[in-house]
Amino acid sequence: MEFEQADALNQAIRLLSLRHRARAAALLAPLGLHPGQEALLLELARTGPMIQAQLSEALGCEPPSVTLMTRKLEAGGHIRRTPAPSDKRASIVELTDSGKALAEQVKQLWCALAEETVEGLPAETVAELPGILNTLTGNVDTRRPATQAALARSSAVRSPSKAS
Template identity: 85%
Template sequence: MDFDQADAVNQAIRQLSLRHRARTAALLAPLGLHPGQEVLLLELARTGPMIQAQLSDALGIEPPSVTLMTRKLEASGHISRTPAPADKRASIVELTDSGKALAERVKQMWCALAEETVAGLPARTVAELPGVLKTLAGNVDTKRSR
């Protein structure tokens, strides 16, 4: 690949990432959330209660970041944290009724964001997009770990 093509690919990915995060932040703000908190809520809605360390692994987020997010979401009444029976140092995190309702609103926002993002693309391209993006992410992860 020559520099011009490499630059075009890298700039396109960078711009998409920046713009998607900014749009996410704009859509989350009326819900009282910040980027990153929505994926935590969605993960708990998908899987149910889990230990905070497992949540960190599932989200691919460092444990201190998950701790900060869970504290903020707990303070706002959207999640609860209780000591794990087998390990009192570990916390089990679960959605409250408020958190479950908020997760439903986040799901609606998430659908709207995806529809905005892929507007104008053929259905076949949209269907292939998650696989392509996972391959790109995997390629970057593979190279980084070497």
């Protein structure tokens, strides 16, 4: 691949990252949330209570990030952390009632953000996008295969199987 093509792609990914995140930030701010926190709330809403290690795995990020985010969301009353009954190292994270309500609000603005993001693109392209993006992600993912769990769940369509 020529450098110009490579740069076009890498820059396109970088700029999308920046702008999508900034737009998400603007939408989340009235709810008192920062980008990244919404993913945690939505995960709990979708899957139910889980320990922090499971959260970091599901979100595709490292444990300290989850520690910090859960701490703040707990301080805000949106989640609750309780010791796991069978493992003294672990704590169960679950949504409080206010967390559940917040997650519903996040869902609303999430739909708005996605619609805004794909405006003007053909429906066929839109339908293929998550799969394509997840393929790209899988290609550069040097973490354990368990991260594929986050990918599988973020895909509305089946990701193409990749021999790995």
